[in-house]
Amino acid sequence: MRARPSPAAEAHGQSPPAPANKASTRSRGKLHEQRALRFLAGKGLKLVRANFHCRAGEVDLIMRDRQGCVVFVEVRYRASGHYGGALETIGPVKQRRLRLAANLFLNTKNWQNQPCRFDVVAITGGGPGQADRLEWIRDAF
Numbered sequence: 001m002r003a004r005p006s007p008a009a010e011a012h013g014q015s016p017p018a019p020a021n022k023a024s025t026r027s028r029g030k031l032h033e034q035r036a037l038r039f040l041a042g043k044g045l046k047l048v049r050a051n052f053h054c055r056a057g058e059v060d061l062i063m064r065d066r067q068g069c070v071v072f073v074e075v076r077y078r079a080s081g082h083y084g085g086a087l088e089t090i091g092p093v094k095q096r097r098l099r100l101a102a103n104l105f106l107n108t109k110n111w112q113n114q115p116c117r118f119d120v121v122a123i124t125g126g127g128p129g130q131a132d133r134l135e136w137i138r139d140a141f
Contacts, residue, residue, distance in 0.1 A: 036121035056100035070116040
């Protein structure tokens with residue numbers, strides 16, 4: 001149930017505070033992005049930029065592999081695989097937005113001619129007493 005603003009706040013056009021779970025969802029997302037970053041760094045990728053925001057959207061991680069390829073990484077987490085895994089949440093609309101954001105990033109760096117790819121790090125919760133499953137999909141789309 002959503003909290004209603006106090007009568008005084010309602011009179012001044014103020015909305016109720018954001019639900020606490022919204023902030024915790026963001027902080028959990030950052031933790032999973034950091035986990036993905038550590039994993040990819042362990043595989044030899046170097047961070048170029050985290051959380052690139054632009055009018056087209058956001059790219060979670062931008063990295064370079066050992067061959068110099070620019071790697072745009074989308075990190076997805078699902079608490080469980082009961083309703084589909086994390087990878088299934090990246091549909092055609094999200095892919096298009098990531099491509100647009102990547103193109104804008106490449107233009108800002110004057111890297112239009114650099115090889116690039118889109119990877120996904122999908123993390124699916126394992127449930128009580130079980131480890132999460134982290135899956136790295138290179139060239140996901």
